[in-house]
Amino acid sequence: MASTGEDKRKVKAVKKMKDIMTTYYIEAKTAAQTGRKVAWITSGGPVEPLLAMDVIPVYPENHGAMIGASKMGVDLCEKAEAMGYASDLCSYARSDIACATVNGGPIGGLPRPDMLICGNNICGTVLKWYEVQARYFGCPLFIFDTPFCHTEFNDDMRRYVRRQVDEYTAFLAEACGRPFDFDRMKEVGRLSVEGQRTWQQVLDTAMNRPAPISAFDAFFHLALIVTLRGTQIAVDYYRELLAEMRERAAEGIGSIPNEKYRLLWDNLPVWYRTKWLSEKFASHGACLVADTYTSAWCGSLKYMDENDFLGSMAEGYSRIYLNIGVDEMADTVAAMVDKYGVDGVVLHSNRSCKPYSLGQYDIQRIVEERKGIPSLMIEADMVDERAFSESQIDTRIDAFMEVIRNRKN
Amino acid sequence: MLTAGIDVGSISTKAVLLEDGRFVRGRVAFTGYNAEAAGRRIFEEILQESGLTEDAVGGIIATGYGRKSVSFAGRAVTEILCHAAGARYLDAEIRSVVDIGGQDSKAIVLDADGRVKTFAMNDKCAAGTGRFLEVMARALEVDLDLFGALSLQAENPARISSLCTVFAESEVISLIARGEKRENIIAGIHESIGSRVSAMARRLGMVPPVMMTGGVAKNAGVVQALGKALDLPLRVSPQAQLTGAIGAAFLAARPE
Numbered sequence: 001m002a003s004t005g006e007d008k009r010k011v012k013a014v015k016k017m018k019d020i021m022t023t024y025y026i027e028a029k030t031a032a033q034t035g036r037k038v039a040w041i042t043s044g045g046p047v048e049p050l051l052a053m054d055v056i057p058v059y060p061e062n063h064g065a066m067i068g069a070s071k072m073g074v075d076l077c078e079k080a081e082a083m084g085y086a087s088d089l090c091s092y093a094r095s096d097i098a099c100a101t102v103n104g105g106p107i108g109g110l111p112r113p114d115m116l117i118c119g120n121n122i123c124g125t126v127l128k129w130y131e132v133q134a135r136y137f138g139c140p141l142f143i144f145d146t147p148f149c150h151t152e153f154n155d156d157m158r159r160y161v162r163r164q165v166d167e168y169t170a171f172l173a174e175a176c177g178r179p180f181d182f183d184r185m186k187e188v189g190r191l192s193v194e195g196q197r198t199w200q201q202v203l204d205t206a207m208n209r210p211a212p213i214s215a216f217d218a219f220f221h222l223a224l225i226v227t228l229r230g231t232q233i234a235v236d237y238y239r240e241l242l243a244e245m246r247e248r249a250a251e252g253i254g255s256i257p258n259e260k261y262r263l264l265w266d267n268l269p270v271w272y273r274t275k276w277l278s279e280k281f282a283s284h285g286a287c288l289v290a291d292t293y294t295s296a297w298c299g300s301l302k303y304m305d306e307n308d309f310l311g312s313m314a315e316g317y318s319r320i321y322l323n324i325g326v327d328e329m330a331d332t333v334a335a336m337v338d339k340y341g342v343d344g345v346v347l348h349s350n351r352s353c354k355p356y357s358l359g360q361y362d363i364q365r366i367v368e369e370r371k372g373i374p375s376l377m378i379e380a381d382m383v384d385e386r387a388f389s390e391s392q393i394d395t396r397i398d399a400f401m402e403v404i405r406n407r408k409n
Numbered sequence: 410m411l412t413a414g415i416d417v418g419s420i421s422t423k424a425v426l427l428e429d430g431r432f433v434r435g436r437v438a439f440t441g442y443n444a445e446a447a448g449r450r451i452f453e454e455i456l457q458e459s460g461l462t463e464d465a466v467g468g469i470i471a472t473g474y475g476r477k478s479v480s481f482a483g484r485a486v487t488e489i490l491c492h493a494a495g496a497r498y499l500d501a502e503i504r505s506v507v508d509i510g511g512q513d514s515k516a517i518v519l520d521a522d523g524r525v526k527t528f529a530m531n532d533k534c535a536a537g538t539g540r541f542l543e544v545m546a547r548a549l550e551v552d553l554d555l556f557g558a559l560s561l562q563a564e565n566p567a568r569i570s571s572l573c574t575v576f577a578e579s580e581v582i583s584l585i586a587r588g589e590k591r592e593n594i595i596a597g598i599h600e601s602i603g604s605r606v607s608a609m610a611r612r613l614g615m616v617p618p619v620m621m622t623g624g625v626a627k628n629a630g631v632v633q634a635l636g637k638a639l640d641l642p643l644r645v646s647p648q649a650q651l652t653g654a655i656g657a658a659f660l661a662a663r664p665e
């Protein structure tokens with residue numbers, strides 16, 4: 001009985017996703033042989049113009065997540081520390097900088113970049129990190145500078161960022177030795193918006209009770225909206241996933257066997273412990289039905305115009321979750337609490353990611369006050385396992401679930 | 410009905426027997442390296458002391474870090490719930506609890522009915538925990554039990570500014586080298602714990618009356634420093650160290 005129950009819970013799309021990612025990395029790693037250019041780009045960076053110029057985008061942060069998930073983070077972080085980098089530096093940066101020198105990690109390192117594209121809409125760390133890599137690889141670096149949107153995005157900001165979009169297309173024309181392909185760009189822009197829209201619809205299926213998809217599932221399925229955003233592959237994949245999730249919702253198949261409580265996750269996943277954490281919460285009948293992380297890749301859809309991608313991306317790429325004020329972040333979380341019917345919030349205070357973790361105590365307080373639901377702060381790091389204490393986190397989760405259970409009964 | 414609470418902490422293990430909610434006996438022992446054996450041993454001892462056998466006990470709850478290794482317990486409940494229940498058992502008015510444990514400090518706020526409303530625990534760091542005091546006692550070569558009395562004699566508490574236990578220890582060592590009085594150093598250590606733990610408790614918003622529970626509450630110096638930092642009087646029960654185990658034994662009488 002139990003085994004059939006688990007079989008029906010398996011997401012069919014998983015296999016396809018693995019194939020797509022394998023093909024993607026093989027293509028990237030053999031780019032030098034096939035005569036294509038490779039760009040390394042930050043996770044929140046403007047990838048679409050790269051695709052318009054047939055450049056293969058590669059994401060050190062996605063690679064960092066793979067390093068974390070394969071539990072190879074500590075080794076690489078220690079190596080970076082031996083090179084002289086502080087242990088307080090983001091563990092994605094540490095593992096990437098170390099990995100580049102030894103071609104380590106689960107896939108033997110990333111392909112050598114022809115150029116680096118750095119968007120500082122996610123943090124300031126990436127600036128120095130990409131400068132280090134530009135020096136190491138001796139390749140050009142383009143910095144896409146998005147001002148922090150404390151409360152608004154005004155016309156000065158729009159002009160400032162919009163001008164950089166033009167500089168960016170000129171940079172790519174120069175790096176590729178041919179004019180920027182504005183026609184192709186239109187198509188890529190349309191596909192990007194379509195991909196984000198479909199990804200949002202996939203996440204929205206978690207509004208169902210039980211939720212057919214959890215944040216832990218989303219951490220996995222996220223890979224394509226990050227790495228292949230702007231391609232037909234991503235759109236097709238998410239359409240298929242959406243159909244599967246809708247079907248599961250119709251049949252009442254939940255992501256976990258016995259959903260009693262619905263939680264929201266804040267911050268990056270703890271990549272080396274996603275399984276442990278999801279089983280831990282599931283053992284309490286708790287499903288993480290929403291998270292601020294995976295939704296960040298479709299959170300600025302409202303600013304995007306698919307018919308004028310280059311024009312609207314100045315705002316779209318500036319007003320992403322990590323580049324807005326704490327009040328707006330709290331509003332976003334509070335809205336998600338309502339939308340997904342959340343009973344409690346779990347915040348991962350992530351030693352690596354300062355912009356994500358800095359305002360968490362305020363967000364926690366605001367959401368607790370406004371929504372009247374409890375929240376839990378757990379301290380860890382997305383890649384560096386040395387910052388994870390199992391027994392402490394175990395106790396905190398047990399105690400938190402006792403509180404939630406007492407409240408609901 | 411007889412019920413038992415077994416609180417296996419990182420430093421000490423506590424056991425309590427209640428009969429129909431009435432306190433029968435409590436016991437404290439060192440945990441040592443084997444949490445399971447420590448739980449089993451203390452349970453046997455307390456039964457023997459009371460002239461009882463295991464089948465006389467109608468319900469057992471384990472709590473504390475080793476809660477899941479107590480195989481003879483009916484269920485495991487976290488320290489948060491047990492300290493809350495224990496504090497209310499000892500004093501029915503209590504609305505907030507602060508516990509400084511061996512490797513964890515916690516602040517808990519209860520609603521009027523005594524249910525846990527919210528809680529916070531220290532971050533992954535020994536500063537502001539019982540372990541911090543142990544390290545300092547070793548550096549000062551003073552019996553930890555004397556800390557409370559000595560610190561109350563301090564004229565001018567020394568300032569310990571490091572948040573990190575290891576750095577604070579070297580600060581203490583340099584204070585010793587400089588000839589600072591022991592009483593002042595100890596009082597400084599207590600103030601450092603007080604400010605650390607109160608920061609966490611304040612974030613939660615303490616609702617009076619507040620009780621301090623756990624073994625560290627026996628140390629009058631910490632109680633004073635923490636009360637000062639919180640700007641609130643702290644209630645302390647003579648059975649503070651047994652609070653978690655009392656709460657566990659109390660909850661064991663109730664259906665899950």
Ligand code: SF4
Pocket residue numbers: 061090091092093122123124125126268322352353354355356
């Ligand atoms: S600091 Fe945060 S946003 Fe920046 S690279 Fe690291 S994880 Fe990403």
